[in-house]
Amino acid sequence: MCTTQGATPIRLKRRPIAQSIENLDQLMNLEKGRMSRDLFWDQDIYEQELERIFARCWLFVAHESQIPKAGDYVTTYMGEDNVLIVRQKDGSVKGFLNTCPHRGNKVCFADLGNARQFVCNYHGWAFGIDGGLKGMHASETYEAAGMDKTEHGLHPVAHVDSYRGLIFATLDPEAPSLAEYLGDMRYYLDAIFDMDEGGTEFIGGCVKSVIQCNWKYASENFVGDILHAGWTHDSGAKAMVGGPVAEVHKTPEQSYHVNFNGHGWEFNQDIVGNCATLGEKELLKYLYVLQPKVAERLGELRSKMIGAISSCTLFPNTSFLPGQNTFRTWHPRGPGQIELHTWTFVNKKAPQEIKDKWRKGTMMTFSPSGVFEMDDGENWEYSTRSNAGFVTRQQDLYLGLGHDTRVEGTDLPGNVFQGQINEANQRAFYQRWLDLMKSESWKNVPQRDVPKMKEGV
């Protein structure tokens, strides 16, 4: 279990950006489905994103299964801030900026491991797994200077919390709770991360790569763009299943866009559509056997989502694909580059041979060498790079699909839209982006979406 770091003094200081960008409203007209390309190119917008999106939102930092024992750690990023995520002796999880408070050197150079302490290479400052400064090389010189070690531990992140095994952190002490931040999206997250008793785990480590694109192109693709699959991924589908991608635009009555607080999920109810692209019959059989049990556990609708044609982004930059079981974070690296970290998730109680098939299948399809992902990167790179042109940059983009598809009066949580070929989630993603970019603090962020789920559920 994770806990927020209530007892730890928050030492993060924040100097707000000198001048926030004016007229952000002019960047988009979502009613008309029009958007400016500045979002994907402008350096000032990017700097403001680092403050108002990445240093503010709850960001995915680790899966519980990656750090089961005290001292287990992973290093990752929150925006461009390198952080150390560490399991504590009491089972809780703490996060710290991975930088020594003495001269700023990076403290931990490993991607993951187990540690009793973290020692800075520069002057030997040694930190416990709780972040406290325990000692250093030539400690008597500091004692002579009257330095108080308790004031110089690693800088903690503001809050850490988890949902269904997914650990998130925020760098903003004023952030709402994780439950409030995820809101109604938790209802759908359960379909994947709580479909089976015991939940999920990450297996097989992390695959990392660099794409020269703006982070939002990747996030908005997974938030709602199944449309591209039928075209972009035709070659991958023919390689893996011997035919084209399913024509989901012909059956909108069976599929949805749902979104909440800028998070979005597009899905239909074909149970195994995504999973089928891995070309492993045993995996389909596993899901078909599991589906009635999920129906008992979570109801019919969610049981049909467990491996269906679908994709999800948790605002701002974490995405996953049910069925293909790839989980990924798009770390921003300036307006024109991302560092992509991907993992494979599986049900903890699945048989080992099923887990092995998923580990292999995920990487065969969705890794830099994967037959599907292969064609995504180039699209996003050139969607970004085209905007180098001064005049090109000033032309609008279109995201108007699915106006008037909102489903009113439904019991389903979140904002529900009929048909997974839609751009409702993309518009909601950019609306949330705009709301956060315009707000000086969490207090000013408008609460557009009314939750149907209770916060504590």
Added chain:
Amino acid sequence: MNAKTALPEIGVDAETQRRVEQFLYREARLLDNERWDDWLALMAEDIHYWMPTMENRRRADKNGSYAVDRGALYNDNLVDLTRRVTRFKQPTAWAEDPATRHAHVVAGIEVYQGEAPGEFIVHSTFVNYRSRVEKDNDLLVGRREDVLRADDDSFRLARRKIIITQSVLMAKNLNTFL
């Protein structure tokens, strides 16, 4: 490391060394020229084509920087390799059209007798340079450990382990074999 590394390194005669070198040079040329089917024909039925991803772990960490049950850019049998080739050959393989230009440079070829008769353990280094459209240029450098199996007057590739230097792949994709 792979158990095969622990085998005594028993050399081979100059003619075998020359034939193995020719095999690897020809293989590289087939890949440069996108002769995918001819390349597939070099694979043994039981090929394991493996390229693990590298993790940064401290030296004291016994888990090592890669393992067979962890991340991999390739962890393929013949069916998997054939699927990848099927994608390359589709007219809708958009990220291959216009064509990518490849140069596979192979060097440092060492040949030793393998575990089974007619098998050879072959170490080599490689440089792979890919260029696409105007100025998408990607460089990969690494080391390979192969098991070649004698087949008539040539060889088949039965195992390949590919170790690259990058832990973060500095490219949007990996649209080639190494």
